[in-house]
Structure formats: structure tokens, C-alpha cells
Amino acid sequence: MASDDPKSGEQVSGSDVLVFPHQQCQVAQDSSPKQMGANVDACWSRSEARVWTLMLLLGTCLLYCTRVTMPICAVTMSEHFSWNKKQSGIALGSFFWGYCLTQVIGGHLSDKVGGEKILLLSASAGGLITTITPLVTHMTSVPLLFLTSLRFLMGLVQGVHFPALVSLFSRKVRENERAFICCTVGSGSQIGSLVIGGVGSFLLDWYGWESVFYFAGLCTLFWVYWMHRHLLSEKEHTISLEDLTKSLFHFKQTHIPWKRLFKKASVWAVILAQFSVASTFFTLVCWLPTFFKETFPESKGWVFNVVPWLVAIPASIFSGILSDHLTSLGFQTVSVRKLMQIIGMGASSFFILCLSQTTTFRKAILFVSASIGLQTFNHSGILVNVQDLAPSCAGFLYGVANTGGAILGVILVYLSGYFIDTMGSWTPVFHLVIVVNVVGLCIFLLFAEARRVDIDPTCATRDL
Template sequence: MAERVVNVDVYDKECKVLLKDKRNSSGKFWTRSEKKQWVVGLMLGTSMLYAARTIMPLCIVSTSQELGWDKTESGTVLSSFFWGYTMTQFLGGYLSDRIGGDIVLPIAACMWSLITFWTPQLAYLSTDKHISLYIVVLSRVSLGICQGFHYPGMTSIISRKVNEQERSLTYSMVASGSHIGTLLTGSVGSILMDRYGWQFPFYFIGLCGLTWMLLMRYMLIARQRNKSVVVSLADAPLPDLATSKDKPETRSSVPWILLFTKPAFWALLVGHFCHAYSFFVLLSWLPTYFHENFPTAKGWVFNVVPWVVTIPSSIGSGWLADKMISSGYSVTFVRKFMESVALLGTAFFLFIISYTSSYTSCLICLALAVACCGFHNSGILVNPQDIAPKHAGSVFGIMNMAGAIPGFVGVYIAGHILETTKSWNAVFGQTSVVCVFGWIVYVIFGTGRRVVS
């Protein structure tokens, strides 16, 4: 029998090439087709998230009239969502970084969709006005708790599956779902409310959320896991040739002490807080503003127009940010430029609305103010992936927890100001000041460079 001679060097080289090909096929990042599928899926999820979140602001006038709530009580109902939303931001980021956002998102979506569907029935559990109010507030808190997992989980997924040069556009497209969802509620929700009552938008959006969760779970997440299992089995015969750098990345704990000593981290929190203050005041009180100041105006117009113009601004800002970075501009400059448009633009249009009186001019000013908010998606909102890419979910959770605080503070204060002063100019004026303050802090101390490894 002839002796078989094996050239070890040639064999080793061929096996390493094979391993490289297999790693490329598994892919640390999404392929082009995978990214398109996930972007569409996550964008639709964000749409359903915001559709469920904005039903109550849309229906608050009709609901408060039927249930006998005053402005302060209405403000309590609107702001109570953010009490719960604040609680789970950090937990959502931590769990997503540890076990995967693809596991966290469907579970949370199932819960907030069911709560949305049953909210009208919960309001009728008691004939006592105050007990009914407490039940609705509790349901809104629960809705916020469940929705608090979404953005940190989404951020964790994108930071691990999209390279740095494409994150701005990817995140902006996914985040633009918030405006699509608000648009869906403002258009379809307004029609359903006018024809069938304020309860039907809750039923419709609740069912849409459950449908998205099932499609996401069985069409994208299950397929991705099956692919990972196949790739793992394919890699099994050649474990000894893998070096330490080929092994799965170990997930280290978040260096919080180091982060809290960095001015860039605090600038992130302050800037996001100030943006969220303006955005949530607009999101929660715009329907009431137009109902009170222009009672003959069509709800499907003022509930739709601001969010229609925001979609191209959100996606366009992401494209512009990636284009600027690929053209040689620093990430720090791009993030500060986008945030300047967001905060200063919002402050400017909220300020000049005090000097307008016609319906058309007010609608244009508020639409442009909301459109400027879209640039935030390519500024601070994607910044956690710049400063701490390995811990983006956890950092985003802390940032969004700070951003949720003005949701209950700012919205409640706006309702109290309206109840005591009857002045919308006072509400918009103090919101402009908050935006300018956030811009100053972020421009001075913010950065797009990595601050922790």
C-alpha cells in the first residue's frame, strides 16, 4: 500500500481559507439583503410602537369629555406613560446586550399590544370617575414599562449588525417608523374615531402590533437563528484552527464608573433630555392645541401633516450624515451639525409661533418644528453607538431613561400651565429655552469618538 504524504503547510493554509470563507458567510454584519429585511421589520415595529403610544393624545379630547377629566387630569393620563417608560430603559439595554434584542423585542411587543387593545375596556371597569382615572393611568404606566424595552433592544441589534459607516442611515430609517406610526394614528385613527368612537383606534392598533410581532418572530428572527445554527454546525469540524480572535466576542460588563466621568456622556444625556422635552410636548399636546384654537379644522389634517414632513427629514438626515462621514467629515462634527438643526430648528419655530395667528401659519410652524426633530435621529440618538459600540444597548437605555423624564415632567407641566394660565405661548416659549440649553451643552461637550472600549 502506498504511503500517503500530506503537506502540513498546504493543508493548514487551505483550512484557514475555508474558515475565513465560513466566517464571511456567517457574517458579523448583516448582508445587504438581510439588512433590507431587518430595516423594514424594525421600522414597522417602531411604527406600531408609536402608533400605540400616540392613540391617547389623539383621543384625549373625546375621552376626557366622556369621562369628565379636566386639563390637569388629562395631563396626568398623558404623562403617566413615561412613568413606566423610564423604569425599563436600562433593563432593556442590559438584557438586549446580554441575551439579544431579537429575544427581548417580541416579548415586549406582545405585552404592549395587548395592553393597547384592552385599554378602552379598562376605562369602563368602574363607574366612579376617580377609580376609572386611576385604572387608565395604571394601564398607561404598564404600556410605558413594556415599550421601554424597544429602543434599547433595537439599538443593541443595530450596533452589532451594522458597520459604523452605515449606522446613521440605518438607524434613521428605522427610527423614522416613529413618524410613520404617528401618521398612521393621525390618519386612520382619526377616521376610526370620528366614525366609530374613541375606542376603535385602540382595538385597531393593538391588533396591528400583535400581527407585527408574529411576523417578526416567525419570518425574520426564526430564520436568523436557523441560519446561525447551520453556520455553527458547518464550523464544527475545524475548531482547533481557530485562534483566539476567531472565537465569539465575550461580553464584558459596562464600565459605568469610567462613563460617568466623561463629559461627552453627560452631554449625551442632557441633549437627549432637552430634545425629548420638546418632542413629547408636541407629540402629546398638538391635537389639543388645534382643537382649542381652530375648532373647525379637520383632525386628519393637523394630525397628519407634521408627521408627513418629518419622515423625509428623518431619512434624509441619515443619508446626509453617512455621506458627510464618508466624505471625510469627522463623526463629531456630523453629530453636532445634525443636533444643531434638531434643537435650534425646533426652538426657532416654537418661538415664532407666538407671532402667528392663522391656522395655516401655525400648522406650517409646528410641522417644521416636528420636522427638525427628525434630525435628532442622526445626531444624539445614534451617538451611543459611537462612544460605546460594545455597550450601545446599555448606554442607550440610560440615555433614553433620561429622555423619558421630560415625558411625564414636561407633559404634566404643560397641562398645568394650560390649566392655570390658558396660554399656549407660555408652553411653547419655555420649551424653546430648554432646546437652546441642550444645544449649548452638546455642542461644547459632545463627541463622536469612542470613549470606552
């Protein structure tokens, strides 16, 4: 197996060792689930990778179950509490204000104390907040204020999830397997949207909107319990206050060549592309249920809440297989990453344009399914490209990129509600999504690279 030399950044011959600038990633022997991850410096063995991939896939699925509860219930809750579109937009957008605040610090803490620990803390808090949301909302005379506050807190705790995943993968996954594992785990976002779209739609009709929150929250807490009990060692699910304080205190003292990194056009290319990808996806997830409910009121909710994600799941896994296969055939890594983004941002935008012109329910479902399915190719583009550029601080760098995407997502979600209210049409919303996507794609195609840019003596010889 080839490995990276920490000083030159070039591939050197090794014995099942992959060297990152700040640590060695050695292939571990097969072990029981309790022992998996015990050696923080070891790559996952194949059996470990299978178990961890499955559990992280499920964790990401539940992350989206809790995240999408509000969009699924938005119409019903708006009717129950007499909210207009602007008020609904505030409630929906409040999640992203919190989401954008913890991306960077979440990536940094994951690089310092371990992504698996941060993931467990995030899921614990997110599951609890989701479970108590209906109770708190009914106990107050100002439900919008309290719901907005809870969604803000949900954004805070969930903001660390994907930076933690990226950090964990950069330490534990061999380079030639990253695209497949990233895409497989990333497909959890579609599976989660599918599950909550299907189950949530039935719960919404049968038992009311409160049951959707209870279902998502309690399932997440059960996942945390299982991880705590069966997969993580005691060392991995314990974070001492001293470790957290030390990591936060030394936040500005990490030996990472920030000036070198942020002078690179390739770094800004992946950051700005992620701005576009994250913000447009957030906008669609927040408003599509309302679009279908209002545009096609006779349609069944489970259809538009389920069918697009049924397409997206195999599309995400296929994109990872295709990406790794093209790389193994000898295609340049940067060319593969750009191809994935052309499909993920360009082709998906074409179908959003088609959606803005359609007047039939069947065509709308077809176009939405194609767009969301193709967007999953971003997992094997941007998400892996961050690890190509800077594996030593991948969590932090992805946190920076996703922060911008979350901030832009807040703006787009609010603007969308404003456009719908003032113009009485969904077309400006879809056009806005297309423009943002195309701009991000053009920047990525012009400046993206796959060469490592974190190779610097101050970063290569010291631990983060």
C-alpha cells in the same frame, strides 16, 4: 472594510470584519429570512439589512401607533369621562413614569440576550395592553385610575424598544451604514404618528375612541406573529427564564468601566442632550392635538394629525443619507453629529417660537411641520453618537439617557397642563420647550465627541 482593534480602538485593515470590544461583527452571506440573524456575531448582509430595516421600521411605526392612541383620543375621552386638563395630564403623563423605569434594564438585557428578543417581547405586551384598554376602562367605575395604570404598564413595556434597537444596531450594522439605518428605522415614529393620526382621526369620528385602540393593538399583534413566523429563528424569539435571571443577577457584575465612562464629558453631553430631545418631543406629541383642537376648533383633525408627519418622514431619511455622505467625504464625525443637532434642536426650536406667535391655522401647520420635520435630524446626531462613544454597551448607555428624557418628559407634560389651566395660554408651554432644547443643544455643542470611550481591558476582553 476597516475594523476597530479592541485594544487600541484604532482602525485596522480587515477582511469584512468589524470588531467591537466584546464581540466580532462579521459580514454574513445572503440568506433566507428564516436564517437571518442566526449568527449573532455576524453583521447583516445587504439583503438581510434591507429586510430587517423594513421590519424594524414597521415595528417602530406600530410602537408609535399604540403610544399616540391616547393623545389622539384625549379630547374625546376627556369629554366622555368629564376630565379637566390636570386629570388629562395625569393620564397622558402616566405613560412616561413607566417608560423611564425600563430604559436602563432594557438596554442591559438587550446587550446580554439580544435586542431582537427584547423587541418581540415588548411589542407582544404593548399590543395586548392597547387592545384591552377600552374593555378594561368601560368595566370600572374609576376609569381614570385604570386607564392611568394601563398607560403606566404600556410605558414599562415600550421603554425597552429604543435601547434594544441601539444595542441591536451596534452588533449588526456596519459603522458606515448606521446613520442611514438608524434614521430610516427612526422615521417609523413619524410614520406611526402619521398612520394613527390619519386613520385614528377617521376611526374616532366614525366608530368612537375605542376603535383607535383596537386598530393599533391588533396591528401590533399581527406584526409580532409575522416576525415570529417568518423572520426570527427559534433561538432568537425564545428567551429562557434562566437567561433572564442570569442577566438580571449579573446586572451589577458586568465588566464595563462605569467610572471611566461617566467621568467623560462627552458621555454626559449625549445624555443631557437626549434629556432635552426626548422630553420636548414627548411634550409636543402629547399636547399638540389638544392645542389645535382648542385653538382652531373649526379645523379638520386629520390635517394637524397627518401633515407634520408627512414632512417628517422624508426629512428623517434625508438626514441619515446626508450624515453618512458627509462622513464619507471626510468631514469629522463629531462635526457631522453636531451639525445634525444644530438642525434637530436649534432650527426646530426656532419654528416652535414662530408657532407660539401665530394666530392662523395655515401658519400653525407650517411651523409645526417644519419643527417636527427638523427634529428628525436628532436620529443622525444623538442616536448614532451613543454608538460612536460606546458600541460595547450602547443599549445600556442609551437607556440611561432616555430614562432621564422620560422623567423630564413626565414633568414637562404635567407642567404644560398646569400652565394651560392656570394661565389660559399655550405660549408658556412652547417657551418651556424652547428653553429646554436650547440648553441641551449648548451642552452638546460644547462637550460632544465621537471618539470611543469604552476601550478598557475589563470591557474589551470580556463578554457583556
